[in-house]
Amino acid sequence: MPVEYVEFEAARQAKGLRMIVVPGIPSPWSEAAKGIFHVKRLPWKAVALDSNSDAMADWAKERSGPVAFFDDEPPRASWPQILLLAERLAPQPALLPADLRDRAQVFGLAHEICGEQGLIWERRLQGVHAGLTDAAGGFPKPVAEYLSGKYGYRAAEAARHPGRVVALLEMLAGILHAQRSAGSRFFFGDRLTAVDVYAATAMAMFKPLPPEQCPMMEFIRPTLEAMDAATSKALDPILLEHRDFIYHEFLELPLTL
Numbered sequence: 001m002p003v004e005y006v007e008f009e010a011a012r013q014a015k016g017l018r019m020i021v022v023p024g025i026p027s028p029w030s031e032a033a034k035g036i037f038h039v040k041r042l043p044w045k046a047v048a049l050d051s052n053s054d055a056m057a058d059w060a061k062e063r064s065g066p067v068a069f070f071d072d073e074p075p076r077a078s079w080p081q082i083l084l085l086a087e088r089l090a091p092q093p094a095l096l097p098a099d100l101r102d103r104a105q106v107f108g109l110a111h112e113i114c115g116e117q118g119l120i121w122e123r124r125l126q127g128v129h130a131g132l133t134d135a136a137g138g139f140p141k142p143v144a145e146y147l148s149g150k151y152g153y154r155a156a157e158a159a160r161h162p163g164r165v166v167a168l169l170e171m172l173a174g175i176l177h178a179q180r181s182a183g184s185r186f187f188f189g190d191r192l193t194a195v196d197v198y199a200a201t202a203m204a205m206f207k208p209l210p211p212e213q214c215p216m217m218e219f220i221r222p223t224l225e226a227m228d229a230a231t232s233k234a235l236d237p238i239l240l241e242h243r244d245f246i247y248h249e250f251l252e253l254p255l256t257l
Helices: 008-013 028-039 054-060 081-090 098-115 119-132 141-148 161-180 192-203 216-226 229-234 237-250
Strands: 018-022 045-048 065-068
Touching: 008 054, 018 028, 028 081, 028 098, 028 119, 028 192, 045 119, 054 141, 065 081, 098 161, 098 192, 119 141, 119 161, 119 192, 141 216, 161 229, 161 237, 192 216, 192 237
Parallel strands: 018 045
Antiparallel strands: 018 065
16 A cells, blocks of 8 residues: 655654654665565554754754654664564564675665665766756755765766666676576565665656656656666666566556655
8 A cells, every 4th residue: 555644743743663864865765665565564653854954953863754653662764774673563574684794785775775885876866966066867966965965975976976886787787697596586585575675666766667666756856767878788677677577576666656
């Protein structure tokens, strides 16, 4: 069923699971958190991020999303915190392996997608740099200026981002090809893990789902899809095939943005 959005004050006064999410665009971190809650059948309420709201920032302790809240516990803003909260609230189906070595590998892969200097972090900085330098495919300048501070943009490091994005895409595609050869459609083992959710939602930074499945603010779509030749080549079709498989089998369509 579609995500239930509620007003900020109603969410702040409520109990249970609530989450501030980025509205209007398929932000991979927000969409992954939504997807994890969906897989675990966790009831929750969504609040659209208003980065200009001082009251919301006071509640969340930052001006960003996603930020998850459960009862009166402190807010959780990072992807590992949100994942671990979901694992605690709904242990089954587990999205992290029980075996500690396997768990460490899944966390490591997830970091290379979601964490600092990971795939979507570097991809976002690509769009920031292009927007700030008036290059093709950049975020609109006001958006780029806002994101530059959030993601620690430094012009001197901008040359790193394209190569890092290409290397991470190639690494992820290589894992999927190896898994397919072994008879699995998942990133790890033979069942869904958090990595599959993160990888599927990360593809929105390269090729968002079509409008009928992803009714986003369309003026951002060209920015998300803009790629140089090396990035386009590294976006192996198996990554988009995996995205489609995960969405159709495990996540919710259309997206509720």
